[in-house]
Every structure is written in structure tokens, then in C-alpha cells.
Amino acid sequence: xxxxxxxxxxxxxxxxxxxxxxxxxxxxxxxxxxxxxxxxxxxxxxxxxxxxxxxxxxxxxxxxxxxxxxxxxxxxxxxxxxxxxxxxxxxxxxxxxxxxxxxxxxxxxxxxxxxxxxxxxxxxxxxxxxxxxxxxxxxxxxxxxxxxxxxxxxxxxxxxxxxxxxxxxxxxxxxxxxxxxxxxxxxxxxxxxxxxxxxxxxxxxxxxxxxxxxxxxxxxxxxxxxxxxxxxxxxxxxxxxxxxxxxxxxxxxxxxxxxxxxxxxxxxxxxxxxxxxxxxxxxxxxxxxxxxxxxxxxxxxxxxxxxxxxxx
Amino acid sequence: xxxxxxxxxxxxxxxxxxxxxxxxxxxxxxxxxxxxxxxxxxxxxxxxxxxxxxxxxxxxxxxxxxxxxxxxxxxxxxxxxxxxxxxxxxxxxxxxxxxxxxxxxxxxxxxxxxxxxxxxxxxxxxxxxxxxxxxxxxxxxxxxxxxxxxxxxxxxxxxxxxxxxxxxxxxxxxxxxxxxxxxxxxxxxxxxxxxxxxxxxxxxxxxxxxxxxxxxxxxxxxxxxxxxxxxxxxxxxxxxxxxxxxxxxxxxxxxxxxxxxxxxxxxxxxxxxxxxxxxxxxxxxxxxxxxxxxxxxxxxxxxxxxxxxxxx
Numbered sequence: 001x002x003x004x005x006x007x008x009x010x011x012x013x014x015x016x017x018x019x020x021x022x023x024x025x026x027x028x029x030x031x032x033x034x035x036x037x038x039x040x041x042x043x044x045x046x047x048x049x050x051x052x053x054x055x056x057x058x059x060x061x062x063x064x065x066x067x068x069x070x071x072x073x074x075x076x077x078x079x080x081x082x083x084x085x086x087x088x089x090x091x092x093x094x095x096x097x098x099x100x101x102x103x104x105x106x107x108x109x110x111x112x113x114x115x116x117x118x119x120x121x122x123x124x125x126x127x128x129x130x131x132x133x134x135x136x137x138x139x140x141x142x143x144x145x146x147x148x149x150x151x152x153x154x155x156x157x158x159x160x161x162x163x164x165x166x167x168x169x170x171x172x173x174x175x176x177x178x179x180x181x182x183x184x185x186x187x188x189x190x191x192x193x194x195x196x197x198x199x200x201x202x203x204x205x206x207x208x209x210x211x212x213x214x215x216x217x218x219x220x221x222x223x224x225x226x227x228x229x230x231x232x233x234x235x236x237x238x239x240x241x242x243x244x245x246x247x248x249x250x251x252x253x254x255x256x257x258x259x260x261x262x263x264x265x266x267x268x269x270x271x272x273x274x275x276x277x278x279x280x281x282x283x284x285x286x287x288x289x290x291x292x293x294x295x296x297x298x299x300x301x302x303x304x305x306x307x308x309x310x311x312x
Numbered sequence: 313x314x315x316x317x318x319x320x321x322x323x324x325x326x327x328x329x330x331x332x333x334x335x336x337x338x339x340x341x342x343x344x345x346x347x348x349x350x351x352x353x354x355x356x357x358x359x360x361x362x363x364x365x366x367x368x369x370x371x372x373x374x375x376x377x378x379x380x381x382x383x384x385x386x387x388x389x390x391x392x393x394x395x396x397x398x399x400x401x402x403x404x405x406x407x408x409x410x411x412x413x414x415x416x417x418x419x420x421x422x423x424x425x426x427x428x429x430x431x432x433x434x435x436x437x438x439x440x441x442x443x444x445x446x447x448x449x450x451x452x453x454x455x456x457x458x459x460x461x462x463x464x465x466x467x468x469x470x471x472x473x474x475x476x477x478x479x480x481x482x483x484x485x486x487x488x489x490x491x492x493x494x495x496x497x498x499x500x501x502x503x504x505x506x507x508x509x510x511x512x513x514x515x516x517x518x519x520x521x522x523x524x525x526x527x528x529x530x531x532x533x534x535x536x537x538x539x540x541x542x543x544x545x546x547x548x549x550x551x552x553x554x555x556x557x558x559x560x561x562x563x564x565x566x567x568x569x570x571x572x573x574x575x576x577x578x579x580x581x582x583x584x585x586x587x588x589x590x591x592x593x594x595x596x597x598x599x600x601x602x603x604x605x606x607x608x609x610x611x612x613x614x615x616x617x618x619x620x621x622x623x624x
Binding site: 107111147149150151152153180181182184185186210211212213214216217220240242243244245246247251254257258261262263287290291292294295296297298299301302303304305 | 419423459461462463464465492493494496497498522523524525526528529532552554555556557558559563566569570573574575599602603604606607608609610611613614615616617
């Protein structure tokens with residue numbers, strides 16, 4: 001097993017990809033506390049919210065306040081922007097980065113944002129101009145990069161088309177979204193190698209969901225293909241709208257633990273983020289799917305209970 | 313990513329490692345139905361029970377009936393035997409294989425079976441004689457091969473010592489148990505390479521727990537090191553006595569899915585074992601940690617709901 005990198009960057013996406021799926025609306029103050037604790041634990045890039053319509057997604061209606069309250073605490077703050085209006089709000093709030101998103105799948109894009117892929121990409125140009133004049137970095141996300149729940153397999157060409165359009169609009173960082181957990185090691189390997197070769201000026205991050213249990217296995221495949229930036233969610237917060245009970249994003253603590261144990265630096269304190277994950281469980285009043293938070297790191301040893309020996 | 317094998321064998325251990333941890337005692341008839349369904353789904357080796365003291369582990373007090381009822385259905389039936397008495401019962405019941413187990417960790421062995429490692433290994437010789445005269449194959453398991461919850465790191469030498477003793481007793485197949493989920497890819501790689509080189513006459517299987525989220529990642533590491541036999545549990549049944557809420561064995565369906573998607577043959581029907589996992593959830597009245605059973609294989613597509621498009 002060889003890795004081409006000794007350091008990876010991790011973007012925390014739980015505050016966006018997780019919170020948007022919660023039934024309850026989490027108080028802004030709680031979100032800010034969680035966000036600051038994540039930054040204090042060493043997360044240097046946080047996708048903190050999405051500037052979607054507050055009517056459509058009331059869970060994230062405090063996008064402006066969340067960005068404002070997390071500013072200046074030491075992390076780059078990214079926010080999803082679904083359209084020009086969202087981009088204006090993100091820029092006004094002072095987000096460091098705005099992330100546009102388009103699906104590689106025509107069907108998924110239509111169902112997700114009621115627009116064809118080509119129309120969505122056309123609008124990226126306008127957002128890019130706005131971002132440039134506001135001095136906000138523009139990033140791009142490609143949803144369903146590794147498969148679409150309606151169309152099935154997605155060709156590398158379909159992803160390339162979206163990345164090409166992003167690159168023309170001046171985007172330097174692209175996230176490949178495994179929206180419903182359809183990625184597998186061979187698919188990760190194939191797509192990453194195609195894109196890294198084709199777009200040497202673009203950096204890529206991989207956004208895996210653990211829907212079918214392969215999340216961390218896919219990270220290993222991504223590392224081997226040369227990608228050194230991953231997106232994950234504290235506690236494994238989030239879910240899958242297409243599969244009741246299935247997990248969503250890969251879990252930040254589990255990812256950091258894997259990196260720690262394989263000699264890859266993340267700059268993130270495992271104990272500190274595990275504490276945040278536990279705090280989040282208390283806030284939400286339910287168990288999160290993260291594994292490491294329950295068991296602790298492997299060398300957190302147990303005391304021998306001598307009474308157990310006596311009784312056999 | 314290169315693999316040295318195109319076919320792996322999977323031993324189903326849920327009926328032993330899972331059922332022994334259940335609070336409720338599952339009716340023998342139900343166990344037999346589950347076992348037969350597992351065999352029908354293509355599992356060719358099943359660790360079906362453990363011949364422990366019925367008083368100590370009432371959950372498995374029907375070990376004899378379970379073996380007898382599953383005989384002749386097409387799978388090799390293995391059973392754990394903690395001592396000579398258990399070995400006699402396993403042989404009398406007609407188990408195809410009996411599995412002795414000793415910890416690589418002195419402390420864990422003492423707490424688990426109230427015996428030193430050296431005393432435990434001494435008893436293996438007696439069991440080996442019994443197995444030989446009964447015509448039952450003897451296998452060995454090494455608990456805490458990748459770390460001990462009390463002692464921490466376990467040296468390859470400690471594991472080698474146990475395997476050496478097994479090999480002298482005529483054991484040809486050894487399972488390396490990751491008893492509390494402490495394995496990591498570098499540890500798997502190191503230990504497997506040491507043992508495969510040292511014991512060319514022994515075949516090894518790896519028994520991982522997903523306690524810290526690295527179960528399937530460790531399987532990939534094992535494949536790369538040249539091991540082509542894994543143990544897993546239907547639905548991810550089981551748990552970890554040292555971490556409340558943590559998962560136990562890696563999940564059979566998730567493992568088979570990963571193999572299917574990486575071009576490795578298992579002989580197991582993914583849909584059929586997912587059905588067994590769902591049946592088991594109904595029997596136990598709770599959700600199991602398996603992922604694939606919730607989401608289905610990646611190309612099990614969803615129908616487009618056109619009403620969703622109309623409303624945006």
C-alpha cells in the first residue's frame with residue numbers, strides 16, 4: 001500500500017450536509033458553538049451552511065448569522081450557493097468560499113434543482129462574476145459523480161463536462177460528490193485518474209457517503225489515485241433521502257482516526273473532535289453513526305477488573 | 313490497487329459471535345432457519361455455535377441441536393470449543409471443524425478463559441488428539457491478534473508463538489481475531505506478511521470487528537497482503553463488550569458487496585443474504601448495523617417521481 005501524500009485536508013460538512021437533514025431546527029447559538037469547537041479542534045475548512053431559500057430549507061435560514069459568527073476564528077468558511085441570490089447573500093455574509101453545485105446526472109439535476117445540466121452550468125458564469133467582484137473564492141461541486149440513484153452509472157465524460165465548465169468559469173477547486181453512496185474503489189480510481197490528468201490546474205476533493213459501507217475504503221482508493229482532500233461530517237451526521245436508516249457522509253472522527261493510524265497528518269485533534277461529536281449527540285438527543293466516538297482510539301486501554309478473574 | 317486473489321472465502325460467524333451476545337435466547341428453530349438460509353445464499357463455511365458451558369452462555373446451550381439440524385445442507389460447519397469437554401460435544405454433534413481459541417495477550421486470555429496462554433496452549437494438544445480420533449478438522453483462532461484492550465499493542469511474536477503451537481498440534485487453518493476492533497491497515501499488513509512467510513503450510517483467515525470503522529479497510533489491507541479468507545457476521549450482528557453501542561463483526565452483506573464491486577468472487581448471493589439480514593432484524597426486533605441491507609446495491613435504481621419536478 002503506497003500513498004502519494006503524507007498530509008490531507010479535511011473539510012467538515014456536517015453543519016451543511018447534516019443540519020439540512022435534521023427534522024428539528026437547531027438554534028443558531030448551538031450551531032455557532034459547534035462550529036467554533038470544530039475549528040478549535042483543528043478543522044481548517046468548514047462548509048458551514050447553504051444559502052438556499054429559507055422557506056425551502058428553514059433548517060439553514062440562519063446562514064448569514066452562522067457565517068458572521070464563525071468568521072475570524074481561524075478556518076476558511078465555505079457555503080453552498082444554489083443560485084445568484086444565494087451567492088449575493090454568501091458574499092454579503094463574508095463567506096471565504098462559495099460552492100456552486102451541478103449534478104453529473106441530468107435526471108438528478110432536474111429533480112434536485114429543477115433545471116437541466118446545461119442551464120445550471122450557464123448560471124455558474126454569472127455567479128463566477130459576482131464572486132470575482134466580491135473577492136470570494138468560487139468552488140464547484142459535482143453531485144452524483146460516482147452514480148445516480150435514477151440513472152445508475154455515470155460516465156467520467158459526464159463529470160468531465162461539468163468540471164470543464166467550472167474550470168472555464170475560473171474555478172480552481174472541485175468536489176466530487178458521491179451523493180447517495182454509489183462510489184466503489186474501481187470507480188474512484190478511474191474517475192480520479194481521468195480528472196487529475198485532464199485538469200492539472202484544478203485541485204479536487206472527494207465527498208463520500210457511507211451509505212453502502214464503503215466510505216473509508218473509497219478514501220483509501222482516492223489517496224492511492226492522488227487526491228489529498230476529503231469531506232466528512234462530524235459524528236457521521238446526515239443521512240440518505242433515498243434509503244431510510246442508511247447513513248450519510250463519512251464520519252470525520254473515523255476518517256481522522258484512519259489517517260492517524262496510517263501516518264497521514266490532518267492537523268485535527270481526534271479527542272477534541274470526538275468531544276464535539278458527543279456534544280452534538282446531546283444536542284440532537286440521539287446516537288450518531290460514528291464508530292470511533294463510541295470506542296475511542298485503539299490505545300485508550302481498559303483497566304483490568306481483578307474481580308472478573310476471581311469469578312472466572 | 314492490486315489484488316493477488318480473484319476469489320475469497322467468507323465464513324459466517326453471526327450465529328456464534330453474534331447470538332452469544334444477544335440478551336434474548338433465540339429459539340433453536342429460528343437459528344436453524346437462519347442457518348439454512350445462509351447456506352442457501354451461498355455461504356460454504358459457517359461457524360454455527362460454540363460448545364461452551366450452557367450455564368455460562370445459555371444463548372448457545374442448543375449447540376448440539378444447531379449442528380445436527382444444519383448438517384447435510386451443503387456448508388462446512390465449524391464450532392468453537394473452549395476445552396476438552398466442548399470438543400467432545402462438538403465431535404459427538406458431528407461438527408465438520410472445531411475451533412480452539414487462545415489470546416495472543418496474556419491479560420486478555422486470563423480474563424477471557426481464566427488461564428495463562430501457556431496453559432491454554434498445552435490443552436490444545438489434548439483437543440487435537442480428540443479431534444484426530446473423531447475425524448474432525450481442528451482449526452485455531454488467535455484472539456487479540458491486532459491489539460488487546462488491556463495491554464495495547466500486541467507484537468507479531470506473541471501471535472507467532474500461538475500459531476506455532478497450533479501448527480505443532482496439526483492445525484492447518486488459523487483465524488486471526490481482531491477481538492475488539494484494534495486492527496489498522498499497517499498492523500494487518502505487518503502481521504499477515506510475517507505469518508504467511510513463516511507458516512507456508514497454514515492458511516489464514518482474518519476476523520475483523522468494525523468497532524472503530526476500519527473493518528472493510530482492513531479487509532483491503534488483508535487482500536493486499538495475500539489473505540483470501542475472511543470472517544463476518546450477517547447484518548453486522550454482534551457488539552463489543554468494551555464499548556457500549558459500538559458495532560462488532562464486519563457485516564457479511566457489506567463485505568460481499570465490496571467483493572462484488574471489486575471483481576472478487578465469493579459465491580454468495582447478495583440479495584439472498586440481505587434477505588436473511590432483514591429476517592434477522594425481524595427476529596431480534598431491532599435495526600442491525602449493516603449498511604448495504606438498508607440501501608441495496610448501488611444499481612438498484614429509484615423511480616423518478618415526476619410530481620417532485622413539478623413542485624421544484
